[in-house]
Amino acid sequence: MGKIIAVHSYKGGTGKTLMSINLATAFVTRGKKVCLLDLDFRAPSLYAALKADGSEYWLNDYLNGVCEIKRVLIDSTEKSGLNGGRLLLGLANPNTEAIRDMTAKDRKWEMRALGRLLALKNSLLNDMELDYIIFDTSPGLQYSSINAIVSADIVLVVTTQDTSDILGTRRMIQELYDLFDKKAALLLNKTLLSTTSFEKEIKEIAIRYEKTYNLPVLQVIPCFCDVLKAGGTFIFAKEKPDHPFTKILEEITTKIEKMEKC
Numbered sequence: 356m357g358k359i360i361a362v363h364s365y366k367g368g369t370g371k372t373l374m375s376i377n378l379a380t381a382f383v384t385r386g387k388k389v390c391l392l393d394l395d396f397r398a399p400s401l402y403a404a405l406k407a408d409g410s411e412y413w414l415n416d417y418l419n420g421v422c423e424i425k426r427v428l429i430d431s432t433e434k435s436g437l438n439g440g441r442l443l444l445g446l447a448n449p450n451t452e453a454i455r456d457m458t459a460k461d462r463k464w465e466m467r468a469l470g471r472l473l474a475l476k477n478s479l480l481n482d483m484e485l486d487y488i489i490f491d492t493s494p495g496l497q498y499s500s501i502n503a504i505v506s507a508d509i510v511l512v513v514t515t516q517d518t519s520d521i522l523g524t525r526r527m528i529q530e531l532y533d534l535f536d537k538k539a540a541l542l543l544n545k546t547l548l549s550t551t552s553f554e555k556e557i558k559e560i561a562i563r564y565e566k567t568y569n570l571p572v573l574q575v576i577p578c579f580c581d582v583l584k585a586g587g588t589f590i591f592a593k594e595k596p597d598h599p600f601t602k603i604l605e606e607i608t609t610k611i612e613k614m615e616k617c
């Protein structure tokens with residue numbers, strides 16, 4: 356049975372969307388069948404980042420109980436130009452009214468939405484035999500983020516060296532992941548390396564942050580100018596297969612496969 360991976364963070368701008376897209380596409384190049392879902396209803400991003408075509412229904416409609424998940428999904432395998440597996444997209448509605456509507460939901464609605472997220476295991480992982488569902492989540496501790504974490508098998512926490520991010524992330528891990536007893540690991544993103552002996556420095560940083568968060572560091576990811584310049588639109592697996600960022604993503608997919616077996 357496939358797995359749900361939630362890509363989460365305490366603050367916005369840590370790199371969740373970039374990591375979600377490039378993780379999904381790294382899995383596709385490995386022959387996996389992947390569904391990438393934009394659960395950041397406050398700041399929908401996949402629509403623009405992937406220049407997606409849009410669909411008759413949005414993920415908002417699925418969570419509102421208006422349609423089945425299959426009506427939302429867009430098969431982007433051909434458009435992405437990736438060989439190997441399959442890439443399905445589920446988009447959050449980027450229109451202002453839809454964003455306001457999603458931010459005004461009450462707890463009762465959120466409970467029903469949790470049921471619908473959990474039902475994806477059956478409809479997508481079981482029936483459609485997908486290998487992975489990747490949630491690009493909303494940052495922080497609001498109910499919609501908690502729903503995504505509760506329904507996931509693995510949580511990847513994207514964090515940076517920003518002090519306010521560190522303190523918030525630490526509290527979030529203690530209060531949320533420990534509470535739900537989730538398989539979780541850190542992606543320490545946009546890391547600034549100050550020496551030329553990268554490998555040694557990366558190891559030291561990983562040890563330091565594992566102590567800070569009491570969570571394994573899956574990967575230390577440097578801040579790349581090329582990634583910044585791409586403005587979040589590159590599918591690195593396709594456009595820059597030899598870039599160090601692509602290699603890092605490949606390493607992360609291997610580590611996730613190991614995590615699944617633990």
Ligand SMILES: Nc1ncnc2c1ncn2[C@@H]1O[C@H](COP(=O)(O)OP(=O)(O)O)[C@@H](O)[C@H]1O
Binds near residue numbers: 371577582
């Ligand atoms: N490792 C990195 N190196 C350089 N820029 C990065 C890196 N990771 C993310 N970024 C950039 O940071 C910005 C925010 O990333 P994004 O994925 O939109 O964050 P989030 O989804 O968490 O709000 C984007 O411009 C993205 O390209």
Ligand SMILES: [Mg+2]
Binds near residue numbers: 371372395398400491
């Ligand atoms: Mg985002």
